[in-house]
Amino acid sequence: MKFNSFFPVIWTRNFEETVGFYIHILKFSLANANSETQWAFLEKDGVRIMITKPNEHEKFDKIAFSGSFYFNVNDVNDLWQDLKTITKICYKIETFEWGMREFAIYDNNGYILQFGQPVTEISKEK
CATH class of the missing domain: 3.10.180.10 (2,3-Dihydroxybiphenyl 1,2-Dioxygenase, domain 1)
Structure with a gap:
């Protein structure tokens, strides 16, 4: 399967x-x-x-998702520049020890949306 x-x-x-x-x-x-x-x-x-x-078959009083939605992107730095002033920030862009550069925002409902890119893919020219 x-x-x-x-x-x-x-x-x-x-x-x-x-x-x-x-x-x-x-x-x-x-x-x-x-x-x-x-x-x-x-x-x-x-x-x-x-x-x-x-x-209609489920109870929905508030957001109950206990995780986040993670998007791998090809230019996390540019996306951060685009979103940082027009969205509610969960955490600012940073590079993590596991080799990802990431940030997270909240959508209009409060769901956490994370965006990341492997640091090995980030151009040294930027």
Whole structure:
């Protein structure tokens, strides 16, 4: 058996605001959406996420995800410059002992979004 793909489903009570955050702030594209059911499928550079209102079969009082969403990017320093003044920061950009340069922000719902790049991939010219 082979797994073909993996992408998160982000629950929100603020559907339009959340879609707007991922499209306007993180520059995802809207691949498909149904405003009646409040469901959207977004893509960027092969990364896919779904945004939806909470499933009626689940209790959803507040965010209950106990982790973060981690994005590997090809220019973490430039992305930091783009996002640091327009988003709520979880932690500022830094280089970690395990060889990653990373930072984290919160989306409009409070989900933690981390962005990282291996230091071996970062150009020495910058």
